[in-house]
Amino acid sequence: MSREKGRDPRTMHGIAASPGIVEGKVLVLRRRTRSTGWAHLPPEHVPQEVERFRQAVDKAEEDLVSLRDQFAIDLSDALSIIDSHILMIKDRMIVERTADLIREHKINAEWALARALGNIKRKFEAIADPYIKARYADVKYVADRVFGILSGTGGDPLTDIDEPVILVAHDFSPEDTLRMRSQNILGFMTEKGGITSHTAIVARSLDIPAVVGLEHVTRQCVTGEAVILDGFKGQVHINPTLDRQRQYREYRRQHREFSDEVVFYIHLSPETRDGYRIRLAANIEMVTELDAVLRYGAEGIGLFRSEFDYFHGPARPDEEAMYGTYRQLLAALDPLPVTIRTLDVGGDKFVEHLSTGGLRLDLERNPALGLRSTRYFLREPAIFITQLRAMLRASAHGTLRILFPMISSRNEWRRVREILELTKKSLTAEGVHFSPDIQVGIMVEVPSAVVMADSLAGEVDFFSIGTNDMIQYSLAIDRGNEYVASMYEPLHPAVLRMIKQTVDAGHAHGIEVAICGEMAGDVMSVPVLLGLGLDELSMRPSALPFVKRLLRSSRSTWLTELAEKVLECGEGGEVLRYLEAQLPMLYPEEFGNR
């Protein structure tokens, strides 16, 4: 693939909706504007207009039913979405209401349908729950289908595609996505959408890589441009450089080769050829990801981000709701450990119903250095006590580890522990049973905690290194700031030395040290992290098989030597160059044949 002249390579970040990496030319589908016109009708035309509308609805339903019947029942997720669309298309809020409007106002079907739709839209906009609110997208897909039939432009936008392409559009319906399987579609990207959208669910069930939520992508790309779409990271590289293309060919080769072996690796133990063993765990944020955790053979959950319950719903979740979530996790993994992180709110994650007592976190000048996570905990202990009670109660159903984020001093930690002890006492007084063996640990991510790790290690059961924040705080780089983002270097020797210092401090006190940042699932970083002596790597579930394979083809002596060497490097670029030279020799199958 050659770079087009005059167009710069650029990278866009969106939401990883469906995993997989594809490379190809883009085809940009413009939004079709409806130019049907709205009209008043003479009274004698009203009955036939109602009839025309009903026939359009029948045709739309027929299309959906025949589409559904083309696919096998193994796509049950996708098919149940189509089923709900079939019900929607016949819903009285659409059909009866539109027919009434045609009769009442003597207007054409398109106008009446638009008005009926507007009414539904207002109702959905008033809904606070973001998940249910997002279902309006489905109503819209269904109505668009009827509009298309009414105006005679209801053809399939995906026909006549004769070479493999990556599609770009404002949005796709789940039905469009379903149809992509029988076309030459490598993957797709859209401006709209989220990870829980039905389009994303269908894409995942069909294994079509997709990145959604890419702002202005239809204007950023031109048909025919070369693109690499990374559905694992949610990134799109437009007009990629030769280096980038090479890097991705390698990723894809590994991935292809590897997906066949996944099943094989799940049951093998995570150890090097000479028997050095570590724990490979998963990072998740929703109970629904449990399937993936088990499917990819994780040996525990190294990080459960507990924010979902707080961010999806109009009210603060109650103890029962959270207990339900946590119990499910613990019971599913039992006896493997489940590490639940307490609410990590603040910074870029702010939620209105948490701002009691006049706190306005949204007004902070520098939120990354503001009232975040545990600092917030200490300011508003009541919110956290509810969460701690839910965790403690759930501990009766499995192996619980509680993780407190953003600890920056021993004093802070002691205050947190005191609240935890008080919570335990009150549960005991109430006669509520909980496990006596709960491990409590802290996230090491603030540089002061790294420096003081030897002092903190004596007071906790484990450390978990959060590399994302550690890198941001130690290199003073905001990854979201395009001017400095390129200086965000996970393999900067300063970061690697901080990890090493934390591991050494933990081991000197006989506690486990885990790592749960994105680095733990990064191909280049893994051999270094293994060499630094971490006890657990926790990553997104889909990265587990590859990391296990790397581990199993390693020898602990190489790893130690590799780590020693990179710790002596003077800058991030030197570390990269060293790894690029060494890894193909150590792991010819994984990194060789470039």
Place this chain on the structure above:
Amino acid sequence: MTIIEKDVVVHNHHGIHGRVAAGLAQIAARNKVILQIIHGGEAVDCSSILEVLSMAFVYGTRVTIRIEGEGRKAAKALAAVEKLLTAGREE
């Protein structure tokens, strides 16, 4: 003709969303009953999935299920509704 009413708590992780609402409509049709959800003084008929969705029954909402139909069918429908709304894990 029997009328059954029962309080249940919505356990679906995302509340009564598209597929759950579709499931309710199917239960009503299959058992030939009138199936309503009552909440906050408002009743909504489950034959309209959009009306059900627009009520936004989120996780943890306590609602009253009202079923009107032939005795055995109504009982069967209630059991199916309870199963659907307490299926905590899906999606």
